[in-house]
Amino acid sequence: MEPLPSLHSELSFKEIPGCRSAEELKEARIACQERLLEQKPFMDLYTWIQQVNRMHDEIGRRAVHIGEEHMKGAGFGQPPARYAFVSFGSSGRQEATLWSDQDNGMIIGDEVDEEGNRYFQTFGEVLSDILVTAGYPKCSGKVMCSEPMWRKTLSEWKQQLDQWSSQHAWEPTRYFIIASDLRHIAGSQELSEAWCSHFQDCIDQNIELIPALLRNTVRHKATLNVMGRIVTERFGEHAGGFDVKYGVYIPLVNSVRTLALQRGIVETSTRRRIEKIILLEGGGLLLENVQDAFRVALKLRTETQTEWEEGFISSSGYMSREQLKDKQIQYDLRNTLGVVRRIHRSLQRELRAAERKGR
Structure with missing residues (x-):
């Protein structure tokens, strides 16, 4: 989904794009949130929340870049397949606070092989750790790209959505509800769109x-x-x-x-x-x-x-x-x-x- 339209000029989060490490991202986030808090009394509620979530999105995208660079430095090379980094929860709904924890996942292209899956397992863990350093605690419910349940190939995701939508007990329905707030943050937009299309098919067919x-x-x-x-x-x-x-x-x-x-x-x-x-x-x-x-x-x-x-x-x-x-x-x-x-x-x-x- 596209960001909500702003009624005022956007705040600058100029510190974020140049960050090269998790520690730098942490310092950038602290500087940006201080700016947000300073401006809060002068901004409409919805506009301020939009700006908070724009900061979170920019941090998420930069964390992905830092994570990729870390993987290259560790000898893993470039990502072996397409992938999309996505958010769930309040971040997916663009309603996250300045103290929200992680709610994210990953969609991986079906072209990935077994060795590539090992790459994304490590990458998911690295990315989650970067976000912890940047001020996003790990999700108590483990809705994170470091967890296999929320890091799958597109085909695996389709199978998972099929199962959740066809099993009408409380827990699978709860997972389907969590999934409904998915929003694309970084990587392959095509994968996110394919995921969303299948999600809608699940609703239409059940x-x-x-x-x-x-x-x-x-x-x-x-x-x-x-x-x-x-x-x-x-x-x-x-x-x-x-x-x-x-x-x-x-x-x-x-x-x-x-x-x-x-x-x-x-x-x-x-x-x-x-x-x-x-x-x-x-x-x-x-x-x-x-x-x-x-x-x-x-x-x-x-x-x-x-x-x-x-x-x-x-x-x-x-x-x-x-x-x-x-x-x-x-x-x-x-x-x-x-x-x-x-x-x-x-x-x-x-x-x-x-x-x-x-x-």
Whole structure:
């Protein structure tokens, strides 16, 4: 997918293209994120997030170049086949924060041989390590090009997508959902396009897939009680706080993604997905509420508590008990959670209708 259009002139990330090592990339990233933080008060939310993700993309592309050079220096030579470096997760959706971890993969051309596969195994590990040095922690779910599950030839990827889309249990459906956010970063655009084309074929050819997607989407713990009050954490280090990522942001992302996949919308950005759904459906109060709620969720996500370590930012994703005392935050969060509840109820009705139809 193409980057979202900017409403303002783009920030300069001039430090990134000249980096020749992971350490240089780390220093460039620190300089660029400082510039982003300086400009944040003066930029529209969506524009600022777009710039954050443009930085991530440029770092990803430079990491690929540095990785290739490392492989040559280590005696592996040039890449033995075409490949595409791709992103998933919030990076795939162009919604990554300054503390997002790795969510990436690799598509390798079918012309690769056994020796070439060994090259890409090492290359995937090298690339993941470069990104760690540059401030991207390894994904706890192991969605990384260093892992065989997310580094495959195009034919292997097609077989994997076929399996995930035809097995409607929770886990294969979850993997298919993760895959749906794929976005090309570097390498062969042709491979990424072929992957996306097959992904869409999987949706078109599996009528039972949509109910499976709906079942996964509506699985969500309650975040408003029967009185309409925010349900906060009861125990642990975040007691009294609220998990913005999994309590409000991810439920909205998942709901919009499912609505988009149902309608054959080929986008990865949640914002663009909402816009295209509204255009296709001719508007609608609930959809417009979802659009507004998503913007609030992104805003709240940028305001969660953060910590600094060695020039990098980390966040638990929680708003603290103290932050939740702010009346505006309470109001925004409660309204947004109300939208989450309404869109989930709508999807639950669709699921029940689909299940009745399938009997």
